[in-house]
Amino acid sequence: MELNEFTFIDQLKNKETQEKAFRELISLYKERLYWHIRKIVIIHDDADDVLQNTFVKVFKNIGNFKGNSKLYSWMYRIATNEAISHLNKRAKLNKIDNIGLQNQIVENLYADEYFDGDEIQLKLQMALATLPQKQRIVFNMKYFDNMKYADMSEILETSVGGLKASYHHARKKIEQFVLNEKK
């Protein structure tokens, strides 16, 4: 993919080849992006909305894609921003802040038919819900996806040092949350 990235982007921009290339692009990234989004928005239906919006945005803006970053980073960035704005809209609608919204969503995970995690996984989600949005996203990308800091830096447009600090703080807070729960 990387070797042919320029050719592939040209195909995505060319009206003649666009549909075939776009189908291939969706096929390549739909699952990766879905799980990335799902970990941010938590509810499947929300993840589906955000994923669709992400691909629609990619399709509409591919003409303006300059190739300054990798296609994959660009798409992850769109997906992350879409997921964040989706949560912000929901929080605004419910007149609560983001952490309040996150807590509300996680409280309903027990009854979610698309969550089959055990007690520990649920507790981890509860701990994650107490983190600021950015720390939560950084933790998800590092802990669950084991993504390289350099890639995360390109996606989140944050320095590697900043990301490491965010991850460190997130881990500390989660550990503290779990310790307090045990008491």
Next chain:
Amino acid sequence: MKKNKKDILNELNSADTGFSVPDNYFDQFEKDLQENREKRKPGFVAPEEYFDVFEEKILFRLRTKAKTTTGFKTPDNYFNKIDQRTLDNISIEKPHRIIKLNSNKFLKIISYAIAASLLLFFSLKSFKSGDKVFDIETIEISEIESWMDEDLISFSSYDISETFDDIYLYGEDNYTEDEILDYLEGENIENLILEN
């Protein structure tokens, strides 16, 4: 015999480092890594066949969106001109003054209103009793406060707006959007939302 530099390097290269690893470390490594990755799963699942039909769903959405234009058109520059045309059609009204209930000006107005009402109240009382004269200076503030506390005298927003007809009070819905925005700029919106 003295060893030369090359011999020393060769000797170091072939020497054992002295480090060792636990038994079966490398056999176990891959397994542990895999298990560790397995543990790090958030527990979310996607509906069955969700990914199988996703491409079609997106492409359908893009195709149908492209076809859902209504076919309606507007005259050239319609949207560029509409702002000015609308402004030309509405008469520019003098903006109403909005006063805050806790502003100094409002408190001043209230005190005038109280004074005026008290004057009227005691004039009538004096007229009726005939033998004792009251004026505003002879009344203790505490007495006025206790009358207000006991609801013996009260002032509604109507009393005030009738007396001062160039001032609009809260509760009237005839503010322009700009006036409301100007007012809200000085307020903490989150507090207003929480209060309402």
